[in-house]
Amino acid sequence: xxxxxxxxxxxxxxxxxxxxxxxxxxxxxxxxxxxxxxxxxxxxxxxxxxxxxxxxxxxxxxxxxxxxxxxxxxxxxxxxxxxxxxxxxxxxxxxxxxxxxxxxxxxxxxxxxxxxxxxxxxxxxxxxxxxxxxxxxxxxxxxxxxxxxxxxxxxxxxxxxxxxxxxxxxxxxxxxxxx
Amino acid sequence: xxxxxxxxxxxxxxxxxxxxxxxxxxxxxxxxxxxxxxxxxxxxxxxxxxxxxxxxxxxxxxxxxxxxxxxxxxxxxxxxxxxxxxxxxxxxxxxxxxxxxxxxxxxxxxxxxxxxxxxxxxxxxxxxxxxxxxxxxxxxxxxxxxxxxxxxxxxxxxxxxxxxxxxxxxxxxxx
Numbered sequence: 086x087x088x089x090x091x092x093x094x095x096x097x098x099x100x101x102x103x104x105x106x107x108x109x110x111x112x113x114x115x116x117x118x119x120x121x122x123x124x125x126x127x128x129x130x131x132x133x134x135x136x137x138x139x140x141x142x143x144x145x146x147x148x149x150x151x152x153x154x155x156x157x158x159x160x161x162x163x164x165x166x167x168x169x170x171x172x173x174x175x176x177x178x179x180x181x182x183x184x185x186x187x188x189x190x191x192x193x194x195x196x197x198x199x200x201x202x203x204x205x206x207x208x209x210x211x212x213x214x215x216x217x218x219x220x221x222x223x224x225x226x227x228x229x230x231x232x233x234x235x236x237x238x239x240x241x242x243x244x245x246x247x248x249x250x251x252x253x254x255x256x257x258x259x260x261x262x263x264x
Numbered sequence: 265x266x267x268x269x270x271x272x273x274x275x276x277x278x279x280x281x282x283x284x285x286x287x288x289x290x291x292x293x294x295x296x297x298x299x300x301x302x303x304x305x306x307x308x309x310x311x312x313x314x315x316x317x318x319x320x321x322x323x324x325x326x327x328x329x330x331x332x333x334x335x336x337x338x339x340x341x342x343x344x345x346x347x348x349x350x351x352x353x354x355x356x357x358x359x360x361x362x363x364x365x366x367x368x369x370x371x372x373x374x375x376x377x378x379x380x381x382x383x384x385x386x387x388x389x390x391x392x393x394x395x396x397x398x399x400x401x402x403x404x405x406x407x408x409x410x411x412x413x414x415x416x417x418x419x420x421x422x423x424x425x426x427x428x429x430x431x432x433x434x435x436x437x438x439x
Contacts, residue, residue: 094379094429095398101380102399105307107314109293114315121322126280128326190268 274331285325289318292335295400295410296342302395303346309318313349317342336412375438381430390425397422 115122268293269438271306276284293314325413328337351364383394396410408415 090334090430091426094426094433097376097379098383098394098398098429100376101383103301103307105297105301105310105399107294107297107311111289114289114318115282115286118319118322121319122282122321124367125277125282125285125325128280141331144344 269340269342270334273333274325274328274334278325278328278331285322292338293318295402296338297395298395298400299339299342299392300346301399303343304350305384309349309353310346313346314342316349317345321346322408324418333412335409339410339412375433376435377436378433380428382429382436383402386425386428386433390421390428393418393421394425394429 270288273284273288277288295313296317297310300317301307301310304313314338317338321338328334328339380436383391386394392411397404400413402410404415404418411418413421429433
């Protein structure tokens with residue numbers, strides 16, 4: 086497009102300008118938009134209070150979030166501990182059951198035999214103890230009977246000797262009287 | 265256009281000054297109308313969109329973090345309002361197709377009318393540049409401020425808009 090054509094286009098565009106002559110009538114606009122004017126007048130106040138409210142809301146949210154975080158931390162810790170405890174208990178129980186089963190399988194028979202032998206030993210010891218007690222009792226009884234027999238024999242000897250002495254003394258006396 | 269005075273006005277309006285906002289309104293109302301017109305292609309709808317854009321800006325001005333970006337922020341609000349109105353009236357969706365249909369079936373006899381139709385058939389991003397540059401007679405710098413795009417991008421879009429217009433005009437039989 087050469088300069089002439091461009092000028093022609095520019096002039097034609099300018100001639101197509103619609104007959105708009107915008108007239109700024111602020112008073113009329115104010116009358117038709119009273120709420121907007123009121124909003125302008127209270128805008129600063131509202132903004133300041135909005136900022137204050139936002140600050141309070143933010144602080145409250147931080148506090149709530151912090152509290153909730155603490156609570157959830159504790160809750161989660163407790164829950165985790167409970168879960169951990171349950172899992173550890175379960176694992177230990179399982180392991181113990183396995184160990185016991187293995188122990189029973191490997192050493193059960195030996196343990197039973199050992200237990201039986203021990204029991205037999207204890208029973209034998211008990212029997213021996215009973216027998217020993219009986220033997221001692223019998224010994225004491227025998228000793229007592231022997232002592233009684235010995236005492237009886239001693240008493241019998243003493244009585245015989247006494248009677249013999251008495252008889253001798255009587256005979257002697259009789260002789261003396263006769264003489 | 266963006267001066268310390270404008271920054272002061274925006275900051276005063278953010279502090280609740282209706283008078284400062286009124287001066288901003290008077291300063292940028294025309295640009296917002298043209299910006300909305302580029303989307304809506306309807307004078308009354310464009311004025312409605314611009315007024316609603318200022319109302320939305322009024323309600324949210326206290327939340328504007330960068331007062332030095334007031335104009336592109338307002339322009340974006342205005343474009344959104346224009347798109348919303350276009351969707352609501354179901355004008356926007358079929359507009360370009362309708363224009364293409366008119367161009368292909370019934371070519372205009374007058375060059376000026378062909379240019380008007382070709383402009384209406386441009387994609388919105390190019391039509392905005394054409395409207396602001398030719399109709400509102402804004403400079404590249406001013407368009408850059410209103411649309412929030414770089415000056416080079418403004419120039420590039422205007423160049424491509426002209427090329428598209430030429431192509432459309434050729435299709436309608438005008439060399």
